[in-house]
Amino acid sequence: MPHSDDFGVWEGEVTIDLPAQTDAGIYFIGHIRTPWKTRKECPKNARESDALCTLEVDSRWVQALKDVETCSHLAVLYWMDRAPRNIVLQVPSHYGVQRGTFALRSPARPNPIAMSVVKLLRVDGRKLAVIGLDCLDGTPLLDIKPYFASTDSVPEAEVGWHKRRTQAAPTQ
């Protein structure tokens, strides 16, 4: 059942009934400013782009930014507020193969929380200039974390389905 909406449910995808209610609430702590106004404009993944983006933290939380400027890289969590949450098997258009949601980085997932590792260029008050995002302009921000290579970096990690894919696709 293809939708006109980019974020819809597509043929070959499997949905389930969502729970009747959510279990906890989250705050949007700010928003992300990017050059991209539609999903089609967004880079396929963040490493394809060196576009400058800005994390705009709400003034309520500005004190929590102390010492962030000492970090070379950050893990940024944000809310993919337009993505469907009920898809368990999906068919990414650039592969055409059905895969489980938890084996994909698609925004469509039970909790549409995206995680990106960004390079921090500078902190100016409540605004952080970063490189390494691929989301829509205005995306709600959930969290900013210091990136520790000691625990977060695993250069030898492999995603088997991606490595073995026969279709020569440029991105994950």
Place this chain on the structure above:
Amino acid sequence: MPHSDDFGVWEGEVTIDLPAQTDAGIYFIGHIRTPWKTRKECPKNARESDALCTLEVDSRWVQALKDVETCSHLAVLYWMDRAPRNIVLQVPSHYGVQRGTFALRSPARPNPIAMSVVKLLRVDGRKLAVIGLDCLDGTPLLDIKPYFASTDSVPEAEVGWHKRRTQAAPTQ
């Protein structure tokens, strides 16, 4: 104002008023089984432990695990449900220096979503055996993502305040 609770607010810490309401809801998609029943038992960070932990995904979401077994490592998001959310400046006990919440990996943050990179040992139905967690037994699970070295691994990343610390502390 020190509390008897490990997760309380401590002297030198600064809190703010939380927003009147949350902006979105999240689902607990399962729970994490670990050997640790109290915070004191938990390793200071995940790299200190090679304890076997289990991600137990609720049966509702089990189809979403397809192809996850091909991943060597996963990024796991979980909910630190006992942590205070209103602390903007905090004083980690093993450093004794006040730092901004967004410069720390402390569970106390506006949205207490923790992110850990784990090594996947095996998938058995809706249970995933992993190494690399440091959270309490029963912690609610939010998301499982394939870890892509191409976008998620930054071996050269530095956290300046941590590198420059004079106190010889064993962990981040």
